[in-house]
Amino acid sequence: MHKNTSKISLVGRPEEVAVNLLGCHLIRQVGMHKLMVKIVEVELYDQSDAASHSYRGRTPRTDVMFGPPGRAYVYFTYGMHFCMNVVIGEEGTGSAVLLRAGEPLEGIEFMRGQRPSAKTDTELTNGPAKLCYALSINKEFSGHDLSLPPLKLGLGVAVSKKDVVQTTRVGISKDTDRPWRWYIQGNPYVSRQ
DNA sequence: TAAAAGATCCGCT
């Protein structure tokens, strides 16, 4: 069995940091509603990576990627969607982990209200932008410290290595061969098995 | 100042 550390490690070998975010909880407070998901799919992006926003260095948008670990990096894409990352690595390092999918644990009714186009519950949070809609996360959260409400990262249940699949990333056109996507095998909320 | 690309989602076929 794997030991469950008392603290989420966000510095160290980036691949390890990324895979260890699987099973962690993301907790969002919206007024009286408490929402919680388990992270089931992640992707790693870093400075050496042509697919990463940090590849060309620090810009106004990517500034938080180079900031201290444990903050949210939220960006607006395709003219209509938000995606959320967890900034990792020491300050000055442009690396982050994209949260691509989650499994609702609490507040699923609120999430249904946030996702009117979802025909089934799995469609609530089985994609990076869907996750942001379900949890009501927008650009205002970019730079937010994830140890504080109303958006927190919490320890979940440790995921066994044998339940983790490692593969290439989704939706990118550069550095497509990097095996920097991880997901929990068989979890129905994974965007693409 | 302009132009292109983009870590996606949805509806339609």
Next chain:
DNA sequence: GCGGATCTTTTAA
């Protein structure tokens, strides 16, 4: 499976 929606960010001229 495919294409349209829609607009911020970045880069180049």
